[in-house]
Amino acid sequence: MSQYKPLEIEEKWQERWEKEKPFAAKDNDNRPKMFLAEMFPYPSGAGLHVGHVRNFSIVDCLARFYTQQGMNVLRPFGYDTFGLPAENYAIKTGISPQEVTKTNIDNFRKQAKRLGYAIDWDREINTSDPEYYKWTQWCFLQLFKKGLAYQAESYQWWCPVDQTVLANEQVENGHCWRCGTEVEKKKMKQWFFKITAYADELLEEIDSLDWPEKIKTMQKNWIGRSEGAELDFAVDGSDEKVRVFTTRPDTLFGATFLVLAPEHPLIEKLTTEKVAKKMQKYCSDAIKKSEIERQENKEKTGVFTGSYAINPLNGKKIPIWVADYVLSGYGTGAIMAVPAHDERDYEFAQKFDLEIIKVIEKPDDVADDDACYHGEGELVNSGDFNGMQSAEAREKIVKWLKKEQIGERKVTYRMRDWLISRQRYWGCPIPIAYDKNGEAHAIPEDQLPVLLPKIDDYKPDSSGRSALAKCDEFLKVTIDGEEMTRETDTLDGYACSSWYLWRYTDPHNAKEAWNKEKVNYWAPTDVYCGGDHAVAHLLYVRFWCKFFADEGYLDFREPIKKLLYNGYINAPDGKKMSKSKGNVIDPLDVISSGYGADTLRTYELFIGPYDQDAAWSTEAIGGVYRFLNRCYTLTFDKEYIKEDTNLIIRNKTIKKVTEDMYRNYFNTAVAAMMEFVNELYKNGASAEDLKTLARLLKPFAPHLACEMLEKLDADDEWPKWDEAALVADEVEMVVQVNGKLRARIMIAADDAEDQAKMEELALADSRVKTYTDGKTIVKKIVIPKNRLVNIVVK
């Protein structure tokens, strides 16, 4: 009697892997390469959760599969350690972020090892390690040198609790992504990366990516490319001009007023004395108002400046208004309002009783009952352009504007530049210093890294500067003999994770961020797996990849070939797991309760399609344990049969599991192995059956599979199936009458190749005859591939 004891088996193999390092990737190798990675975790104090386990297990399953297929696999691991949680914890407890991070990493590493992942541990990276962030700073300087890292003063998202600015991507529904506080707008001088310089390429190349449609659509929407025109409206009785952006130059004749955003710089000049006070109050209120308030109250508000502009096409005088429904950060911060064909302008015109002129005739075949038709059609009330279709009119009008030098074709993006400075301590210092005149200078590369000093008081304040501002030794720096003051902002953590995939290919390089030869051998990453950061991180890595390709450091322009976006694992009640709800399943508890890591890993891959959310089931995991137990029993506690009687199911299983691995259907791969095992229980298993089983099982339950392979004295080479062995002597033929299944007949395999024979056998069957007797056969359809006959009778 031998019993499956997962905890003992797993300890044995993990010790062996620790000693023998079988997962080390080789930089120079003739085998085809395969670079896989999960989105590296933020090592929280709570340790691994079941979501990590699902994410890491998918990558591990593929890494082991490709290794068994004879590929040279790189499967590294690392930690994304800068960020607010560690710093906030430090403020609360007095334990330094450095210390907390070290403790958490040690715990994460221990737990990941307990799960038996095939990680090349010699390539471990940590973004808050000076050896790493030295090169993050180097990356920053390359962008700075090319003008793609710049400073600008404007209104920014500010989190009043975290006391720092945030990137657009970090504001979710008007709230801080970290602490959930409603964000404010604050006018500040900040650092930006010019991601918009790559907007077109980032958009165009999305279609070529092997990524989920969902993510691709989100990125497209985020970039938000709009084609249109920019044009000037002269201000009546003044030299000033108001420049507007529009996607519909064909509606220019219908522009009956202009609207400026409350932040617009011309407001003061255009506002007449009579309304100056009112205007000032309106604008300052609007700017102060949080974005949430602006969104919630969609009732249109606005103030007339008292000035008029001239519609360049028809010379008409139109009023200039200020309203907060126009956004300062998009286009030119001013619009031409066409109330007849834009819902928002229509609402505004209705409320303030402004002129509405129809200039587009709705085609008869378009069903649209809206008060204002916003589609395309034939132009009316548009002078020389009457009778043209929108598309033609657009072109002609823009051409005219260009000729008159008052406008031109223009492409605008919703995406803004990436705000990267943070007024917090626990981040990568920005390698910049200021001279006496406040001019920014790069810290020379030979002075990198700019070390983050150890301090006692991490607390941010409302000064708009990080805690580093209080550290005198840090502030002083000499560059080329000149005394300067260091930048005290730190980098957004997303900057640290925008290049880590390339560092994996050369993690210990002290002379450069990565070696060109190595990075171009391994990267781009073949498979990247994660369940978060659809627009932020996944857009930023693409941006940096294009930039470093332009600079000659990379030979590829897209960093990630295939993206697997895995779903969440929810609590048994279907709700999100959270400490406060007390419904958290701790994966380490599941392991130590006796199930072991193999059961946990296999269960999380079996739970459902990897890209769908799934609810944890405390009962269902027992089913996976029983399956592994049966694998063990077959190998260690049952007599092997001598005859090779399971040829068909064995080959079928190899084929199914192999094909499922290639299409990432992990759940059905496990189901196929379960079927195989059930069959072996019925028929008895040969040594060959069990070798096959262990080899197929290894990516899922590596410890048990190794134990089985050791007992069977077998290697782990991925098995191949024999197509010829899949066919039995006798096969089942299905007969339908009028599309309804009426009989299943066993026929010789040879007969199933012969349409006439199939038809003859089908018609001869007594059950079929019951349905065909006395009726006329209209049609007979024979599909040998499906072993199916359909007889149509009347």
Place this chain on the structure above:
RNA sequence: GCCCGAGUGGCGGAAUUGGUAUACGCGGCGGACUUAAAAUCCGCUUCCCUUACCGGAUUAUGAGUUCGAGUCUCAUCUCGGGCACCA
């Protein structure tokens, strides 16, 4: 409001190009082993009618294309996700 995605047993889900719907697992029921329980093993388990056989219905709803539809088309409903005054 707009843009995606999805609706299959009591539950998680399977069905790869239009061809046997409900694989696999959970739960449930029955049995074997056991003094007993657990563990393990075997069998049944979409619904309706039926002791059983036979039969009928069924992939959110309604229509359509087809010899044949979970799969394709159209409409409707429901749920999930994303964006949300972007001119």
